[in-house]
Amino acid sequence: MPTHKRKLFNNIDLGGGHRMTPQRQIVYEVLMSSRDHPTATEVFIRVQERMPSISLATVYNCLDTLAVAGIVKQVNVDREPSRYCGNLAPHAHFHCETCATVMDVDLKGGEEPSKLLKLPRGAKIQKVEVEVRGQCPECARKEKQKDNL
Amino acid sequence: MPTHKRKLFNNIDLGGGHRMTPQRQIVYEVLMSSRDHPTATEVFIRVQERMPSISLATVYNCLDTLAVAGIVKQVNVDREPSRYCGNLAPHAHFHCETCATVMDVDLKGGEEPSKLLKLPRGAKIQKVEVEVRGQCPECARKEKQKDNL
DNA sequence: ATATTATTTAGAATAGTTCTTGATAAAAAT
DNA sequence: ATTTTTATCAAGAACTATTCTAAATAATAT
Numbered sequence: 001m002p003t004h005k006r007k008l009f010n011n012i013d014l015g016g017g018h019r020m021t022p023q024r025q026i027v028y029e030v031l032m033s034s035r036d037h038p039t040a041t042e043v044f045i046r047v048q049e050r051m052p053s054i055s056l057a058t059v060y061n062c063l064d065t066l067a068v069a070g071i072v073k074q075v076n077v078d079r080e081p082s083r084y085c086g087n088l089a090p091h092a093h094f095h096c097e098t099c100a101t102v103m104d105v106d107l108k109g110g111e112e113p114s115k116l117l118k119l120p121r122g123a124k125i126q127k128v129e130v131e132v133r134g135q136c137p138e139c140a141r142k143e144k145q146k147d148n149l
Numbered sequence: 150m151p152t153h154k155r156k157l158f159n160n161i162d163l164g165g166g167h168r169m170t171p172q173r174q175i176v177y178e179v180l181m182s183s184r185d186h187p188t189a190t191e192v193f194i195r196v197q198e199r200m201p202s203i204s205l206a207t208v209y210n211c212l213d214t215l216a217v218a219g220i221v222k223q224v225n226v227d228r229e230p231s232r233y234c235g236n237l238a239p240h241a242h243f244h245c246e247t248c249a250t251v252m253d254v255d256l257k258g259g260e261e262p263s264k265l266l267k268l269p270r271g272a273k274i275q276k277v278e279v280e281v282r283g284q285c286p287e288c289a290r291k292e293k294q295k296d297n298l
Numbered sequence: 299a300t301a302t303t304a305t306t307t308a309g310a311a312t313a314g315t316t317c318t319t320g321a322t323a324a325a326a327a328t
Numbered sequence: 329a330t331t332t333t334t335a336t337c338a339a340g341a342a343c344t345a346t347t348c349t350a351a352a353t354a355a356t357a358t
Contacts, residue, residue: 019324021336040314055338060315076227079345081314092266097275106267114281116265117241118255122286126246130266131278137271168355170305189345204307209346228314230345 014069026051027062031072037083037093037102077102077131092130098139105132163218175200176211180221186232186242186251226251226280241279247288254281 014020030046031038038046044059063084066072075083077095083102085093090113092105107113113128135143163169179195180187187195193208212233215221224232226244232251234242239262241254256262262277284292 017335019335021324023337053338055340057316057339058337061337064316074227076225078223078225079228079231079314082228094268094272103269105269108265108267113265113279116257116262117279117281118257119243119281120252120254120286122289123243124284124289125281126283127281129278129280129282130262131280132263132266132268132274132276133278134275135273137269140271140273166304168304170355172306202307206308206347207306210306228345 014065014071016068018065018069021062023047023051023054023058024062024065026054027059028066028071031063031066031084032086034086037075037085039081039083041081043084075102076129077133090128092132094132094134094136096136096139097133098135098143101136103136105130163214163220165217167214167218170211172196172200172203172207173211173214175203176208177215177221180212180215180233181235183235186224186234188230188232190230192233224251225278226282241281243281243283243285245285245288246282247284247292250285252285254279 014024026047027043030043030050034043034046040060040063041056043063044054044056047054047059063072063074067074067084071088073085073088075085075093077083077093080095085104087104090107090111092107092113094103094105095101096103107116107130113130114125117128119125163173175196176192179192179199183192183195189209189212190205192212193203193205196203196208212221212223216223216233220235220237222234222237224234224242226232226242234253236253239256239260241256241262243252243254244250245252256265256279262279263274266277268274
């Protein structure tokens, strides 16, 4: 039989008694369909297209909840605005200083980043972040062209 | 002949026409004698002991100038206040979430961190930062002891 | 000496993020 | 089913690390 008053969200538990609400669902979907590591404000703008009533504070709350639940990652490069990432596989982030994009970079051997370090005996690792700043191939090429004129 | 009116600072050029001023000298000395990766405010407090008239803005300026000159490093872990480090050798930073200290960690093989990455062909690297969050051995031990009671 | 440039300082301004509050809604308990 | 509890949302205020502004000072170049 057709459900004429279906609930719009599923009752997924995110841990710690957190629910998968419509707002969290849309924030999550927007992030998973983004490849550019958007900031909270950028996520906010994209979510607004589908849910105009949502507030920026809620987007911050949702992103934080999803990150604590471990289904998205918060990415920080220097002290720039935090960016968010749906790629849970271990990887590094390359930040182009010219075009300001952030892209995923794989680690050699596909290894756990913690294996790259001489960690003190007994240390407990929660997360390892590898960040690269520089110029992406495209911007480096453009600059070289300009210099050769 | 003895100089009876000696200048208190040397006229070192930091590049880009920047001078080694008394403030910058003291900020630099304080940082080099610190092993705990102090924040700008912590540097400010330590510098004040030797130069009470210095302002926090100047400490920020000095740290920035020294970092641009390449003789100190700015260290960021997540979006916490920036910390500063006089160790110019390539290394990672371990941040203990329990006691909030930041310590240096060597990379395996003493390698350049950029060699650990599958960087896209043509990318230009400016810097690579490796940050670890977790619990230092001491705090991990203490917590284990507590659990065993 | 004078002009130029860099530096310092105090405080104002900025920006990303978090917090507060009251309202709403879902879940649990009765 | 009603009540109670707990979680969530929204708007805006508050917070905080940092940067900016403007005026004064000091060092270098002319």
